[in-house]
Amino acid sequence: xxxxxxxxxxxxxxxxxxxxxxxxxxxxxxxxxxxxxxxxxxxxxxxxxxxxxxxxxxxxxxxxxxxxxxxxxxxxxxxxxxxxxxxxxxxxxxxxxxxxxxxxxxxxxxxxxxxxxxxxxxxxxxxxxxxxxxxxxxxxxxxxxxxxxxxxxxxxxxxxxxxxxxxxxxxxxxxxxxxxxxxxxxxx
Amino acid sequence: xxxxxxxxxxxxxxxxxxxxxxxxxxxxxxxxxxxxxxxxxxxxxxxxxxxxxxxxxxxxxxxxxxxxxxxxxxxxxxxxxxxxxxxxxxxxxxxxxxxxxxxxxxxxxxxxxxxxxxxxxxxxxxxxxxxxxxxxxxxxxxxxxxxxxxxxxxxxxxxxxxxxxxxxxxxxxxxxxxxxxxxxxxxxxxxxxxxxxxxxxxxxxxxxxxxxxxxxxxxxxxxxxxxxxxxxxxxxxxxxxxxxxxxxxxxxxxxxxxxxxxxxxxxxxxxxxxxxxxxxxxx
Numbered sequence: 214x215x216x217x218x219x220x221x222x223x224x225x226x227x228x229x230x231x232x233x234x235x236x237x238x239x240x241x242x243x244x245x246x247x248x249x250x251x252x253x254x255x256x257x258x259x260x261x262x263x264x265x266x267x268x269x270x271x272x273x274x275x276x277x278x279x280x281x282x283x284x285x286x287x288x289x290x291x292x293x294x295x296x297x298x299x300x301x302x303x304x305x306x307x308x309x310x311x312x313x314x315x316x317x318x319x320x321x322x323x324x325x326x327x328x329x330x331x332x333x334x335x336x337x338x339x340x341x342x343x344x345x346x347x348x349x350x351x352x353x354x355x356x357x358x359x360x361x362x363x364x365x366x367x368x369x370x371x372x373x374x375x376x377x378x379x380x381x382x383x384x385x386x387x388x389x390x391x392x393x394x395x396x397x398x399x400x401x
Numbered sequence: 402x403x404x405x406x407x408x409x410x411x412x413x414x415x416x417x418x419x420x421x422x423x424x425x426x427x428x429x430x431x432x433x434x435x436x437x438x439x440x441x442x443x444x445x446x447x448x449x450x451x452x453x454x455x456x457x458x459x460x461x462x463x464x465x466x467x468x469x470x471x472x473x474x475x476x477x478x479x480x481x482x483x484x485x486x487x488x489x490x491x492x493x494x495x496x497x498x499x500x501x502x503x504x505x506x507x508x509x510x511x512x513x514x515x516x517x518x519x520x521x522x523x524x525x526x527x528x529x530x531x532x533x534x535x536x537x538x539x540x541x542x543x544x545x546x547x548x549x550x551x552x553x554x555x556x557x558x559x560x561x562x563x564x565x566x567x568x569x570x571x572x573x574x575x576x577x578x579x580x581x582x583x584x585x586x587x588x589x590x591x592x593x594x595x596x597x598x599x600x601x602x603x604x605x606x607x608x609x610x611x612x613x614x615x616x617x618x619x620x621x622x623x624x625x626x627x628x629x630x631x632x633x634x635x636x637x638x639x640x641x642x643x644x645x646x647x648x649x650x651x652x653x654x655x656x657x658x659x660x661x662x663x664x665x666x667x668x669x670x671x672x673x674x675x676x677x678x679x680x681x682x683x684x
Contacts, residue, residue: 260479278658279627292656294476295624301405301428307656308430309471309624326429 218360219334220283221246221397222327224320224350226253226342228370230265232390233340237270237288239394241401244272247283249299251291251323253316253342263290279307291318298326314346324350333358336400338393339384340364342374352382360385362393407446408435414450419460421534422608423467425633434467441466465535469628472506474547474555475513476623477655478562480672485568487671488650489521492618498527499617501644503606504625505531508542508599509552513559514621515595516579520571524598530613532604542601545591549582552589606637617645624654631660638663647678 225233229252240248254262266288267274276292282304283289291297295307296318313319324337324347337354339347341364355361361384366372368389378384388396408431409424416422423431439449452459475481492498498518502511511531518524533539541547556576564572576582581590602612606625620641626634641651642663651667651674653659659667659674667674 276656278656279654280631280658280660295656298429306427306429307624307627307654308433308469309627309654310430310433310469311471 216245216400217334218246218336218400219331220249220327221336221338222249222251222324222354223338223340224251224324224342224347224374225340226316226320226344226346226371226374228341229253230262232364233266234269235390236394236397237266237272237274239398240271241398242271243286244397244401245285246400247285248272248288249283249291249297249323249327250274250288251297251318251320253318253320253346254293260293262293266290277305277307279305281305291323293318296322298322299330300326301330303330314344316344316346320347321350325353328353328357328359331359336360336362336397338362338364339375339378340390341369341371343371344373345377347374348378348381351378351384355382355384362396363387364393365389404436405432408432411435411446411449411453415453415460415463418454419457419464420608421460421464421605425607425630426467426628427630430628431467434469438463438466461536465537468533468535469624470506470535470538471624472509474509474552475559475562476510476555478559479566480652480655481513481517481559482562482566482568483671484517484652484673485521487673488619489517489523490569491648492523493521495618496526498523498619499615500527500529500619501615501617501621502529502531503620503622503641505533505538505542505601505621506535507538507547508545508601509547510621510623511542511599511601512545512579512591512595515598516574516576517568519579519594520574521569527598528615529599530615531599531601532606532612533601534603534605534607536603539601539603542599545596547589547591549584549587549589606640607633611640611644617649619650619652620645621652623652624657627654627657635661635663638666642666642676645676647676649676650674651676 263276272288274288277289298306300306339351351361363375363378363384365387366375412423505511508531518527579595604612666677
């Protein structure tokens with residue numbers, strides 16, 4: 214079977230840890246696509262996130278190395294204090310260049326670079342958060358005709374991030390965390 | 402013409418007028434840097450070409466903008482404990498220790514390392530070199546002067562980490578010994594005990610010959626090679642390999658790996674890559 218999509222890329226900030234944990238605990242263990250996570254972290258808490266997310270996840274979660282190839286069925290988390298990009302050849306690349314939207318990793322960087330590589334063959338997801346990071350990236354995915362899912366602001370701990378995105382673009386769907394899980398699982 | 406191609410052409414132009422060659426930097430990263438330059442200077446691609454041909458000072462600025470200058474005091478606090486466990490413990494009995502920080506930016510990691518070496522009683526036996534392509538960064542590294550507020554966070558993070566994971570019994574460091582904390586000017590100034598030790602030299606890892614004859618026990622090259630493509634990375638791994646003693650150690654960034662032929666010439670030990678002492682024909 215040829216899959217219609219090649220990757221799911223999820224951005225989240227304040228409040229997103231529990232949403233991501235929930236998604237990964239309910240995701241089909243045979244989910245066929247790579248899932249790429251770009252989550253903001255508190256400056257002083259740089260380690261432990263990958264362990265925390267792994268606890269309940271049905272899929273194994275790793276922090277990728279620079280130039281690592283993307284493998285289906287794995288979950289990748291942007292490492293602390295690096296930007297995570299998809300290179301033109303479809304591998305990961307990392308960078309320590311200046312923060313974007315006060316963030317490193319920046320969700321915009323990960324989403325935008327994904328949209329250049331995967332074009333219409335990706336699903337971008339933006340979750341709860343407290344700044345405007347991710348809005349531009351979601352717009353880039355929508356412009357390239359990819360699928361865009363924004364967490365319903367009414368279900369967010371902090372709704373600034375989804376609201377900023379909704380101001381810039383019209384997503385394919387606005388969904389609750391359960392809605393996002395159902396949407397992803399029907400792809401499996 | 403698509404953007405990527407325009408940037409490639411610009412790099413070829415830059416190569417003609419300067420000693421710098423960025424053609425083997427990774428595509429997406431160089432595109433982002435050049436996009437940023439066009440935006441920051443508010444100029445077109447044509448204007449960038451013109452100024453590059455005629456204005457040497459501008460070219461230096463472009464080079465400074467292309468290269469990324471992120472560094473921190475004690476970046477990745479745990480690294481320093483691992484470095485002791487895997488390296489410094491075995492260097493304790495050596496008469497001299499040579500260390501090269503390749504791509505050292507403003508030198509904060511160099512100073513971090515000097516502090517650790519001093520705490521371990523190894524500083525007097527150590528020669529430390531720091532090199533970077535960016536003249537402005539080398540100048541700052543020599544001055545040993547940094548922004549206080551930003552760096553205070555890193556020092557506190559390192560203190561906390563040291564308490565949890567002491568380095569050979571050292572569970573706290575008195576930073577007043579090493580820095581002047583100037584709150585009114587928001588500066589952190591390295592004191593002579595560390596500032597006078599290292600040699601900082603402007604050097605382009607990619608195109609220039611290595612500026613010293615010394616071989617090294619330890620090479621730091623953290624988060625530099627991530628900006629290079631794989632073939633350029635391999636060249637740099639060869640250069641490091643040839644410049645190291647057998648058993649010498651290469652420390653890369655936390656999320657960098659080795660690939661290609663030279664991967665077989667090193668063994669991973671904790672976070673570091675140790676040069677194998679294997680017999681190795683040249684042909």
